[in-house]
Amino acid sequence: MKKLTARAISVLLILALVLFGTGVYTVRLFEKGNDWALYFSRLNSGSSGVLHDRNGVLLAEFSRSGSFYAEDELTRKACFHILGDYEGRTGSGLISTFTEDIKDYSIFTGTTHSQDYEFTLTLDAYLNRVAYESIGVDREGCVLVCNYKTGEVLCMVSAPSTDPLYYDPDPPSGTYINKCLGAAFVPGSVFKLVTSAAAIETVGNIWDRKFFCEGEGEIAGVKIACVDPHWTTDFRTALSNSCNYAFAQIAVTVGQDNMKRYVKEFGFTDRHELNGITTAAGNFETGYMGDPELAWAGIGQWTDLICPFSLLRYVSAIANCGTLIEPYIIDGTEPKSVQLIKQSTADTLKDMMRFNVTDHYTDERFPGLHMCGKSGTAEVGDGTNNSWFTGFLDDEEHPYAFVVLIEKGGYGLADAGAVANSVMQAAARK
Ligand SMILES: [Zn+2]
Known part of the structure; x- marks a missing residue:
């Protein structure tokens, strides 16, 4: 037993x-x-x-x-x-x-x-290195550059990054996300480029309008603040000064149906594809908005979110007379093209983005580059800012469009603008 x-x-x-x-x-x-x-x-x-x-x-x-x-x-x-x-x-x-x-x-x-x-x-590893070093080891964000005439993506960097040779069991938050493609962020004032396109096409007297800003103003009793008083501006100087109060009024005049339609048409709320990699969709309020909410949405706040790749598509189309050559990263990909923006609207936006530099940012910030751009400093809601700079070189030899985002990054022009300058200087030297 x-x-x-x-x-x-x-x-x-x-x-x-x-x-x-x-x-x-x-x-x-x-x-x-x-x-x-x-x-x-x-x-x-x-x-x-x-x-x-x-x-x-x-x-x-x-x-x-x-x-x-x-x-x-x-x-x-x-x-x-x-x-x-x-x-x-x-x-x-x-x-x-x-x-x-x-x-x-x-x-x-x-x-x-x-x-x-x-x-x-199509990527240039040298430009990636320049972009990665320009973001710096202690900062987070991303850089995207493409040739707007061919669609070739030349630079794509996301930070923080890691060395794939050595596995880090406890990497900083966001290390494994490609922020260029796989995430959407509060856009802040770079979104005024979208509101501007809608205004050009739907507000008949937009060029005759004058706006008055004492550093803040009210929309239906809700305060809309600017960093500084902008006093009297017109449409063009409202964009170059990035006057929130002027653009709040412009968004309300454009109206929510038009705003929703343009955001959708420009592809900001859709997913896109880069050689088999699906990108993140952005967000724009689809429900009813009161005037103050619409005003905030028109200046890139409220529930607005955009994927950097979608913004690259948009500024590429502005640079290329409204025609988007869909970006790709594997050499030999048959480029697709689509009329994303009406040609006259794109040309007007291009002039306005060039005027932003000559009137406000100054060419000294971008020596030797024929820069057209728009900065943005977006309030994220946790007390930090997203610092953006987006645009393109109006240059036959160097037809490059770019998006720079620095998270928790102070001010758009000073922080993201400086990174954009370093990367575009390196691109234009090639
Ligand atoms: Zn203002």
Whole structure:
């Protein structure tokens, strides 16, 4: 009897061990199955992949002998968000996107297939390094640059970043989000470019209107504040001075139906796609707004949110006579074009963005660049600001549009404007 009990216990123990082992294997399969498949795919079928930047700089490579990233740490960090990593921590990077294709791996059937991939990106790793260093180690935000005549994305940086070679178990918040594509932010005054387009097309006497601002004003009893008094302005100087009170009145005159229609038409509330990577949608109030809420929404506050990529599309279209060449990042992509903005409206906005620089920001801030821009300092609601600067070079040889966002970043022109200048100087030297 004693013997039997001992045997039964042994059998039960062995069974428990087998079950435990199977459990561990199953969990590991789900956790690591992709890595295993990638490993065997490389080993057995010889799949390989190479990613270069536009100048032939190696950004990522995997083959039988292993997985590799760019040689220098700065390039790896500056390009981390667009590339992602072999472990899929970012989820949205090109490595994740295209290793899925390469592996063609099913966790249930375990099948893979063999193929060699070689991609050249339109990205310039040098510009990414300049942008990453310009944001600086202690700041958060993102930088996007594209060629508005061809659609090529030249620069895409998000911060904080990390070195994909060394796994950081406790990274700073936001490290694994590509803020250029995967998030939407309070826009503040850069949104006045959208309200301006709506006003140009729907307010017949917009050029005859005068606005008076003593540093604040009221819309239906609700105070709308400016940083400084702007005294008497017209439409053009209201934009160059970024007068909140003037734009509050303009938004109310445009009306909420028109505002909603233009925001939608310009693609700010839609998701877009960049070579298989889906971008974040923005937000604009769809329900009824009273005049004060509409006023705040028209100056980029209230519940407004925009994805930096959507803003890049918009300023690219302004720069290119209203025609958007849809941005792409894999060389050889067939560019799509769409008339996003009426040509006359785009040309007017372009003049106004150039006037912002000559009248208010000054060309000395952007030496040698034919800069057209708009700054924004958005109140986030937690006491910090989003600092924005967006625009483009009106320059046949360097047709570049850009978006710079510095979170918790003080003032649009001083902070984001300085980063925009560094990156565009580097772009124009090439
Ligand atoms: Zn004002």
